[in-house]
Amino acid sequence: MVNTFLAHDLLWGMTPEQLPVDAPAWVSESISAGQPVVVRRALSAPDHIAVGVRGRLREQRFATVMSIDVISRRVKPEDLCHVSIDRDVPAVHALNQLRPMLDDCGWVWGVSGSAGFELASGFQALHARSDLDLILRAPQPLDRLKAQALVRILDTAACQVDMQLQTPFGAIALREWAGPARRVLLKNAREACLVIDPWEQAA
Template identity: 55%
Template sequence: MVMSSCLPVWPHDLLWGLSVADVPADAPAWVTGVVGAGQPVVVRRAQVAEGLVAVGVRGHSRDQRYATAMRVADITRRVRPEELIEAVDNQTADWPALRALRQMRPVMDALGLPWGVAGSVGFELACGAAVLHQDSDLDLILRTPAFFSREQAAALVDALEAAVCRIDLQLQTPAGAVALREWAGPARQVLLKADDAARLVVNPWLPEDCAA
């Protein structure tokens, strides 16, 4: 998390305020086009200097992803994944990923934990950019400040399998993020994505418990 005097910023948040003038000179031309169009950038996990936040610019295709940083002081608007859940009610498009979000809302709400929409679905819901297609997945996050057992994870995987498209869900622990499917699986060690690095751990809620 990055904290300014009044604005907490977390991975997967969408931010507005990056200017074309602050795009690195060696960035691909499409990056300048996206930023110039006023589209948001997404907060990513990386360590940057104080006063900056690591962000990613997304283009029109899956291979168009560009990592950079922006000044926290330049942020003019922030939308969190949790804020996008109800936005699907205003959508007239009927892509499978949007249908899956509507379908799985009761399942996610029943967990009693904060959750939200990330990835291409979150991006389209937040800014209206037409990025979804027939084969788009649904990316969700679930905030799990306390231990979420492997048995709970397996039950949630089973519930999400009923969706009309593939759902990829990340558990957001205080130490970083871990894929729900991986935590629900049989492997003793799972990959924890933290701000400083990705590493294998036995318990994603105990980051010091790393694999040897």
């Protein structure tokens, strides 16, 4: 399998035997239950991918690596746009509300975070105070006025909505790009740095 995985992709196939010996017990329990791991922004060997394991508690997050040749399934955030679940929580209501508006925008978008995890795996991750995390594939520049208009759409939702813009060189927060700051924080596998144009390769 070619190492073309992107942050927020969900992967299946890891087993407890592949975990480091110092991994907490809850990590093994999560993997044994059949939960996927989420791709992280971090460097790894060519035949491995940096991933994170989720636990039941918010603070339970464990960073590790996964061998690419054991991956049995991959779900990308954009695969989850039209997956529905019957949960009476604000994040689900917000997703249902925003879905047609985001579809009409014509952009490739996806669901990440707790909502994406639950939509993809069926394991309950959302609660009444959960935010909705979204990603927007942005291979071409999105001007700041359009970013501001998109923030206004997101702010009509039933809960806090955070969206990341995925540029060819990393990810930025939509709300930051829509704000007044000249420089924004660009995150990729190598670093997090302040840039003026997140669609321009750093020198």
